[in-house]
Amino acid sequence: MPSDRLPAAIRAPFEGRTWRALGYVLIGLPLSVCWFALSVSLVSAGAGLLVTFLGVPVLAGALALCRGFGAVERARARALLGLDVAAPEPVRGRTGGAFSWMGAMLKSGASWRHLLYAFVHMPWAVFSFSVTVAFWGWGWSLLTYPLWQWVFPAYVGQDGIQLYGDGTHGLYLDSPFEIAVTSLVGLLFVTAGPWLLRGFVAVDRFLVAGLLGPSRPASRVTELESDRGVLVDTAAADLRRIERALHDGAQARLSALALDLGLAKERLAEDPKAAAVLVEEAHGEVKLALQELRDLARGIHPAVLTDRGLDAALSAVASRCAVPVSVDVDLPARPVPAIEGIAYFTVSELLRNVTEHARARRAWVEVWRTADRLMVQVRDDGAGGAEAAAGRSLAALSERVGAVDGVLAVDSPAGGPTTVTVELPWRA
Structure with missing residues (x-):
C-alpha cells in the first residue's frame, strides 16, 4: 500500500x-x-x-x-x-x-x-x-x-x-x-x-x-489435559487403523487361505492335481498375509527403530519413498523411545505427503540435537502450498507433536520449496 x-x-x-x-x-x-x-x-x-x-x-x-x-x-x-x-x-x-x-x-x-x-x-x-x-x-x-x-x-x-x-x-x-x-x-x-x-x-x-489471567500451574494443567485428550484420540485412531488393516487385509487373506486349504483337503484323494493347485494358491496367500502383517507391525513400531535407532529406521523409510531422499542423522545418543517413535512417525508421514502431494523430484531429512531439543527437518523441492489446516495430516501431526511439548512449523510458499521443522524435547 x-x-x-x-x-x-x-x-x-x-x-x-x-x-x-x-x-x-x-x-x-x-x-x-x-x-x-x-x-x-x-x-x-x-x-x-x-x-x-x-x-x-x-x-x-x-x-x-x-x-x-x-x-x-x-x-x-x-x-x-x-x-x-x-x-x-x-x-x-x-x-x-x-x-x-x-x-x-x-x-x-x-x-x-x-x-x-x-x-x-x-x-x-x-x-x-x-x-x-x-x-x-x-x-x-x-x-x-x-x-x-x-x-x-x-x-x-x-x-x-x-x-x-x-x-x-x-x-x-x-x-x-x-x-x-x-x-x-x-x-x-x-x-x-x-x-x-x-x-x-x-x-x-x-x-x-x-x-488477570490464569496462573501458570492452572495453565499447565489445562495444557496437559488438552494434550492427554490429543494422545487418547491419537491412540484410538491408531487402534481403528490397525483394526481396519487387520480386517481388510490379513484377516481376509487368512479366511481365503482356510477356505482354499479346506477345498484342497476334500480333493486330495479324488483329484491330487487340483488339490496341489489349491495348495499352491494357499501358499501364495500365506506369503501375502505375512507381508501385510510385517507392514502392519512396521507401522506400529518397526523393529529396526528399536534395535538400531533413528538413523537406520529413517534410512529404511527413505528407501521405500517414491522420490530420492537424503537422510542425515547427527545425534550424540538416542532419545527416549517415546520421543524417538514420534520423530520416526512424523518423518514417515511427512515423506508420505511428499510422495502423494508435493510433486517433488527430491527430498531431504535432517535430524540433530540442539541443547535440550531434538530437531527434525524434512525438505522437498515440490510445488509447495502445504498448510497445517484443521483436518489435514499436518494438523494431526502438529497435535501429536504438541502433546509432548513439541512444535511443528511449516514453510511452504506457493511454488515451493517446502520445509517442515519439528522441535521435540530431548529426553535421554
Missing part, C-alpha cells in the same frame, strides 16, 4: 493501532478509579467486619466483584490492544454451598491477583493518562499553532502565546520564525507521542497478562 512507503514516524500518529491505544489509556482512568474506589471500600469494610461473621461474605463479595472487573479489563484489552488473555480458573466450592463458595473465593490466588490489579493499576492509570493527555494536547496544539494564532490578537489582546512576562516586559510567539519553530516543536511532540503511548500500553499489557 502507498501508506506503507511512508516512514514509521510519520505513519504512527495516524495508525489505527495508535488511536486504539489512546482510547485504551483515556478510558482506563475513569474505570480504574471506579475499580479502585469500590475495591478499597469493600475490602476495608470486610477487613473491619472480620471480628463478626459479616466480614467473610463481604470480603468474598469484594473478590468476586474484582473478578468481574477483571473480565471487563480483559475484554477491553482484547478489543483495543489485541491482547487475548484467557479467563482464570473458575471458583468452585467443594460442597456447592454458599460457605464453600466463600471459602474457595478467599483461597483463590487468581481472586487476590485481581484485587492487586485494582490497587496497582489506578496510580499507573493516573500517570499514563496525565502524561498522554499533556503530550498529545501540547503536541497537536503547537503543531497547529499557525492555524489558530490569530485568536490571541483578535480576542485575548496579546500577540501570541506568552513565554515570559514580568509586568513591564513580555515575550510572545508572534513572528513568522517563532510560529514556525513552535509548529516544529509540536511536530516533535506529535511524532514522539505514539511511541510513548505504546510504551505505556506495554505496561498495561504486562499487568493484564500477569494479574
Whole structure:
C-alpha cells in the first residue's frame, strides 16, 4: 500500500493501532478509579467486619466483584490492544454451598491477583493518562499553532502565546520564525507521542497478562489435559487403523487361505492335481498375509527403530519413498523411545505427503540435537502450498507433536520449496 512507503514516524500518529491505544489509556482512568474506589471500600469494610461473621461474605463479595472487573479489563484489552488473555480458573466450592463458595473465593490466588490489579493499576492509570493527555494536547496544539494564532490578537489582546512576562516586559510567539519553530516543536511532540503511548500500553499489557489471567500451574494443567485428550484420540485412531488393516487385509487373506486349504483337503484323494493347485494358491496367500502383517507391525513400531535407532529406521523409510531422499542423522545418543517413535512417525508421514502431494523430484531429512531439543527437518523441492489446516495430516501431526511439548512449523510458499521443522524435547 502507498501508506506503507511512508516512514514509521510519520505513519504512527495516524495508525489505527495508535488511536486504539489512546482510547485504551483515556478510558482506563475513569474505570480504574471506579475499580479502585469500590475495591478499597469493600475490602476495608470486610477487613473491619472480620471480628463478626459479616466480614467473610463481604470480603468474598469484594473478590468476586474484582473478578468481574477483571473480565471487563480483559475484554477491553482484547478489543483495543489485541491482547487475548484467557479467563482464570473458575471458583468452585467443594460442597456447592454458599460457605464453600466463600471459602474457595478467599483461597483463590487468581481472586487476590485481581484485587492487586485494582490497587496497582489506578496510580499507573493516573500517570499514563496525565502524561498522554499533556503530550498529545501540547503536541497537536503547537503543531497547529499557525492555524489558530490569530485568536490571541483578535480576542485575548496579546500577540501570541506568552513565554515570559514580568509586568513591564513580555515575550510572545508572534513572528513568522517563532510560529514556525513552535509548529516544529509540536511536530516533535506529535511524532514522539505514539511511541510513548505504546510504551505505556506495554505496561498495561504486562499487568493484564500477569494479574488477570490464569496462573501458570492452572495453565499447565489445562495444557496437559488438552494434550492427554490429543494422545487418547491419537491412540484410538491408531487402534481403528490397525483394526481396519487387520480386517481388510490379513484377516481376509487368512479366511481365503482356510477356505482354499479346506477345498484342497476334500480333493486330495479324488483329484491330487487340483488339490496341489489349491495348495499352491494357499501358499501364495500365506506369503501375502505375512507381508501385510510385517507392514502392519512396521507401522506400529518397526523393529529396526528399536534395535538400531533413528538413523537406520529413517534410512529404511527413505528407501521405500517414491522420490530420492537424503537422510542425515547427527545425534550424540538416542532419545527416549517415546520421543524417538514420534520423530520416526512424523518423518514417515511427512515423506508420505511428499510422495502423494508435493510433486517433488527430491527430498531431504535432517535430524540433530540442539541443547535440550531434538530437531527434525524434512525438505522437498515440490510445488509447495502445504498448510497445517484443521483436518489435514499436518494438523494431526502438529497435535501429536504438541502433546509432548513439541512444535511443528511449516514453510511452504506457493511454488515451493517446502520445509517442515519439528522441535521435540530431548529426553535421554
